[in-house]
Amino acid sequence: MAQTNSRDRDLRERAARVIPGGMYGHQSVGLLPDDYPQFFERGDGAHIWDVDGRRYLDFMCAYGPNLFGYGQPEIDAAYVRQLGLGDTMTGPTALMVELAEALTGMVTHADWAIFCKNGTDATTMALTTARAHTRRKTVVRAKGAYHGAAPWCVPRPSGTIDSDRAHQILCDYNDVASLEAAVAQAGDDLAAIFAAPFKHDAFIDQADPDPAYARRARELCDRTGALLVVDDVRAGFRLVRDCSWSRLGVQPDLSTWGKCLANGHPLSVMLGSDVARKAAASIYVTGSFWYQAATMAAALETLRLIRETDYLERITALGERLRAGLDERSKAAGFGFRQTGPGVMPLFLFDDDPDLRKGFCFSSEMLSRGVYVHPWHNMFLCAAMTEADIDGALDAAEGAFGVLKRQVRDLAPVEKLAFLSAGAR
Numbered sequence: 054m055a056q057t058n059s060r061d062r063d064l065r066e067r068a069a070r071v072i073p074g075g076m077y078g079h080q081s082v083g084l085l086p087d088d089y090p091q092f093f094e095r096g097d098g099a100h101i102w103d104v105d106g107r108r109y110l111d112f113m114c115a116y117g118p119n120l121f122g123y124g125q126p127e128i129d130a131a132y133v134r135q136l137g138l139g140d141t142m143t144g145p146t147a148l149m150v151e152l153a154e155a156l157t158g159m160v161t162h163a164d165w166a167i168f169c170k171n172g173t174d175a176t177t178m179a180l181t182t183a184r185a186h187t188r189r190k191t192v193v194r195a196k197g198a199y200h201g202a203a204p205w206c207v208p209r210p211s212g213t214i215d216s217d218r219a220h221q222i223l224c225d226y227n228d229v230a231s232l233e234a235a236v237a238q239a240g241d242d243l244a245a246i247f248a249a250p251f252k253h254d255a256f257i258d259q260a261d262p263d264p265a266y267a268r269r270a271r272e273l274c275d276r277t278g279a280l281l282v283v284d285d286v287r288a289g290f291r292l293v294r295d296c297s298w299s300r301l302g303v304q305p306d307l308s309t310w311g312k313c314l315a316n317g318h319p320l321s322v323m324l325g326s327d328v329a330r331k332a333a334a335s336i337y338v339t340g341s342f343w344y345q346a347a348t349m350a351a352a353l354e355t356l357r358l359i360r361e362t363d364y365l366e367r368i369t370a371l372g373e374r375l376r377a378g379l380d381e382r383s384k385a386a387g388f389g390f391r392q393t394g395p396g397v398m399p400l401f402l403f404d405d406d407p408d409l410r411k412g413f414c415f416s417s418e419m420l421s422r423g424v425y426v427h428p429w430h431n432m433f434l435c436a437a438m439t440e441a442d443i444d445g446a447l448d449a450a451e452g453a454f455g456v457l458k459r460q461v462r463d464l465a466p467v468e469k470l471a472f473l474s475a476g477a478r
């Protein structure tokens with residue numbers, strides 16, 4: 054239950070006066086159980102502390118940016134060192150070239166890089182690049198896939214106009230026939246096929262990419278001259294030390310990255326192959342902070358850790374441990390509890406839970422036991438987590454399933470979410 058005399062409550066009341074809706078974006082008021090804190094004080098490794106001093110093992114990892122742990126010493130030392138030398142300046146430092154060299158050395162399809170700040174910058178730039186390259190307009194992308202918060206792709210239409218979303222055809226992810234139909238409908242106007250590396254939509258089960266779907270997307274782009282774009286903003290470097298679709302043997306023309314690229318420091322990038330180099334050089338893209346050097350220093354250090362440590366093998370093993378342990382405990386408690394997507398980016402949903410009341414109750418019970426999970430969005434593991442952390446989370450889950458079992462018949466519906474989840478389900 055939400056505490057009445059807490060700093061969080063106080064900040065929420067003040068925020069309600071000076072921030073529209075009390076909060077915007079993915080932590081908007083009402084999207085999470087009421088007892089979830091809205092404000093945090095600090096983060097360290099795999100943990101976050103809310104403004105009332107409670108500590109949580111954080112399975113959201115800042116919605117993706119935290120890969121090596123909050124405040125990872127080597128990454129932050131590189132950041133601070135560069136901050137002392139210069140950060141936002143009239144032009145970039147040598148780090149920009151080094152970073153482009155590092156990324157093109159790691160990502161198979163990439164021959165060049167353009168750096169920006171948010172994932173949305175990168176995905177929007179990919180759209181523009183594809184249109185510049187093909188001199189065509191239409192983009193095919195999957196229904197429900199998130200590509201950012203610009204008018205062309207934002208999930209909530211308020212304030213957007215029809216023309217913002219013109220020249221887009223939606224298909225069903227992993228459905229080859231639907232993809233082919235969308236491409237046929239685009240006719241001779243296809244500029245790009247956008248693809249998530251796997252289906253990681255909110256509110257519904259995640260799904261691995263069907264290799265046949267990925268290969269078909271590549272073939273259709275080859276046949277039409279359109280560009281294939283993989284939006285790796287969320288999953289990049291969490292599944293493989295390369296573009297995520299390289300695991301399927303499919304190389305895109307463009308890929309977009311963000312979130313964990315500088316382990317929490319603001320940086321995103323569009324990577325491309327030589328085929329799109331001329332078009333990428335022709336578009337006008339910039340931002341006041343896009344040359345910032347300190348974030349690039351942090352990114353270089355993050356990439357070094359990606360190359361030189363076993364972080365990927367460790368988070369993969371931790372993800373498997375979590376999945377197996379939760380599977381066992383949910384079954385013992387008699388719940389149909391679905392864990393979908395890769396173990397390092399899990400999403401939890403209960404069977405027979407259309408308005409998420411079970412999910413909300415379970416999540417609240419986890420929170421009260423010091424584990425921050427999400428009731429309808431995919432989560433993330435980070436390399437600062439240990440086996441002991443996972444085992445602690447499993448103990449918490451055993452308690453949470455037990456409470457849920459006792460209370461399940463009396464749970465109130467979660468009405469606030471209906472408008473958001475209706476489209477997805």
Ligand SMILES: *Cc1c(COP(=O)(O)O)cnc(C)c1O
Binds near residue numbers: 171286
């Ligand atoms: C988060 C995300 C974006 C947008 O990134 P921002 O940094 O929030 O602008 C784009 N695509 C995917 C797949 C994402 O997860």
